[in-house]
Amino acid sequence: MKTLEDVLAKPTLYDVVIVGGGPSGSACAYWLAEAGWSVCLIEKKHFPREKTCGDGLTPRSVFQLAEMGLEGIVATNGHKYNGLRAFGFGATLEMNWPEHPVFPNYGYTITRFNLDGLVAENAEKSGADVLNGVEALGLLDATPGRDGELVAAKGVVVKDKDTGATAEIRGRYVVAADGQNSRLGRDLGVTRNRNWPMGMALRGYYTSERHDEPWIDSHLDIRDTNGQVVPGYGWIFPLGDGRVNVGVGLLSTGGAWKGVNTTKLQEYFVAQTAEAWGLSEETCLGAPTGGRLPMGLSIGPRVGANTLTIGDATGMVNPFNGEGIAYGYESGRLAAAVLGEALLAEDPTALALYDERLDAAYGDYYKVARGFVRLISEPKILQACVGLGLRVPPLMRELLAIMANLMSNDAKGPAEVGYRAMSRLANAIPAQAWEMVFGDGAKA
Numbered sequence: 190m191k192t193l194e195d196v197l198a199k200p201t202l203y204d205v206v207i208v209g210g211g212p213s214g215s216a217c218a219y220w221l222a223e224a225g226w227s228v229c230l231i232e233k234k235h236f237p238r239e240k241t242c243g244d245g246l247t248p249r250s251v252f253q254l255a256e257m258g259l260e261g262i263v264a265t266n267g268h269k270y271n272g273l274r275a276f277g278f279g280a281t282l283e284m285n286w287p288e289h290p291v292f293p294n295y296g297y298t299i300t301r302f303n304l305d306g307l308v309a310e311n312a313e314k315s316g317a318d319v320l321n322g323v324e325a326l327g328l329l330d331a332t333p334g335r336d337g338e339l340v341a342a343k344g345v346v347v348k349d350k351d352t353g354a355t356a357e358i359r360g361r362y363v364v365a366a367d368g369q370n371s372r373l374g375r376d377l378g379v380t381r382n383r384n385w386p387m388g389m390a391l392r393g394y395y396t397s398e399r400h401d402e403p404w405i406d407s408h409l410d411i412r413d414t415n416g417q418v419v420p421g422y423g424w425i426f427p428l429g430d431g432r433v434n435v436g437v438g439l440l441s442t443g444g445a446w447k448g449v450n451t452t453k454l455q456e457y458f459v460a461q462t463a464e465a466w467g468l469s470e471e472t473c474l475g476a477p478t479g480g481r482l483p484m485g486l487s488i489g490p491r492v493g494a495n496t497l498t499i500g501d502a503t504g505m506v507n508p509f510n511g512e513g514i515a516y517g518y519e520s521g522r523l524a525a526a527v528l529g530e531a532l533l534a535e536d537p538t539a540l541a542l543y544d545e546r547l548d549a550a551y552g553d554y555y556k557v558a559r560g561f562v563r564l565i566s567e568p569k570i571l572q573a574c575v576g577l578g579l580r581v582p583p584l585m586r587e588l589l590a591i592m593a594n595l596m597s598n599d600a601k602g603p604a605e606v607g608y609r610a611m612s613r614l615a616n617a618i619p620a621q622a623w624e625m626v627f628g629d630g631a632k633a
């Protein structure tokens with residue numbers, strides 16, 4: 190990895206400066222560097238670094254990693270699994286990932302400690318300058334954007350966290366990939382639509398003899414010590430290295446998690462699964478840590494005169510399943526393609542294509558997902574859906590394909606037909622009525 194001194198030694202105007210070396214920033218840097226553009230990727234931590242996550246890669250993530258030439262190394266360092274095992278209201282169902290013309294029918298688990306550095310290193314091998322331990326403090330020469338646009342900037346002001354030195358890094362374009370609490374995003378002028386769902390999750394590691402099971406487990410009915418169902422869901426993801434990742438998540442649809450203590454929720458969930466998985470104080474590897482999951486493209490605007498937001502910084506997490514790694518890679522790649530077009534044509538207005546392509550790829554899907562989340566945040570509806578779904582395996586398998594966004598666009602299977610019907614319904618309902626029922630807007 191380069192040092193800040195190396196980068197400053199040659200006065201450079203980068204084509205693109207990217208802040209944040211997680212999945213979205215590293216993928217964006219990789220695709221830009223592969224296309225021959227000069228890129229500086231700025232990450233405030235030193236890799237390998239911890240990142241609170243369930244550590245689960247679905248087939249969509251595996252596909253993007255394979256596209257970046259990284260599947261082999263992920264396979265060596267991670268744990269391959271076949272699908273999802275769902276539990277709820279007395280029923281259990283094992284579901285293989287569906288067969289798909291593009292995406293593989295398997296996933297991996299791998300800690301973010303081990304994964305994220307690989308992707309950043311890959312960007313560096315392709316020619317990007319990757320800085321570790323360097324924090325972006327703010328925008329350089331910011332100018333306000335037009336109505337509905339991000340602020341524009343000539344680069345970022347950074348601080349080397351080891352030496353304390355500050356410097357300016359200049360770029361034709363600036364990308365915010367600094368995650369769910371995006372400081373750069375706030376400087377760029379983004380806001381989150383607070384009527385749309387938001388996730389909150391907590392995870393911890395345990396040693397377990399069952400660390401190499403071929404399923405990731407999802408529990409849809411967490412119970413308190415009195416056996417009462419409490420709002421939230423739990424997961425156990427085997428890591429294949431002697432450990433399992435154990436976590437809980439909550440969905441907020443208009444403040445629904447007020448009063449729910451996630452630490453208590455994690456305690457209830459661990460108690461519920463302790464015997465089956467050997468979870469105890471002795472096998473616990475440390476206190477759990479948590480984070481937020483901004484979802485459904487809830488953060489905007491996403492484009493300015495020479496600026497873009499990607500990944501969690503623009504709310505890319507899939508509301509159906511809380512998955513954000515694949516959508517970080519995908520939005521980073523999409524942004525890289527548009528930036529390449531703008532650079533080639535020397536036409537910054539081409540950035541508007543990013544908004545259009547994101548809406549085309551995810552707008553309808555995320556709108557349906559946001560409606561679904563609002564419905565199942567009603568405990569009685571959740572219980573009815575899960576209770577019925579897990580007892581009708583074919584139905585649940587189709588739902589899995591929809592929830593993991595693994596449908597084939599032109600296929601005629603039940604998942605595709607069902608989803609297209611939901612999508613048509615979502616778009617047929619007048620915007621005002623949709624807003625009243627789902628607290629949502631017409632446009633994604």
Ligand SMILES: Cc1cc2nc3c(=O)[nH]c(=O)nc-3n(C[C@H](O)[C@H](O)[C@H](O)COP(=O)(O)OP(=O)(O)OC[C@H]3O[C@@H](n4cnc5c(N)ncnc54)[C@H](O)[C@@H]3O)c2cc1C
Pocket residue numbers: 208209210211212213214231232233234240241242243244245246247323324325326366367368369372373390391392436478479480481482499500501502506511512513514515517
């Ligand atoms: C508890 C939990 C469990 C989850 N489980 C899963 C899961 O199993 N599978 C899944 O697909 N998704 C999961 N997610 C979601 C997933 O973690 C995120 O969607 C994903 O990490 C988003 O990638 P990103 O690159 O946008 O942001 P991040 O991964 O957050 O990366 C942002 C990077 O920017 C850096 N940064 C921040 N500020 C600055 C700055 N000022 N200067 C320089 N660098 C900066 C940070 O250090 C970080 O490395 C989970 C999230 C949580 C909270």
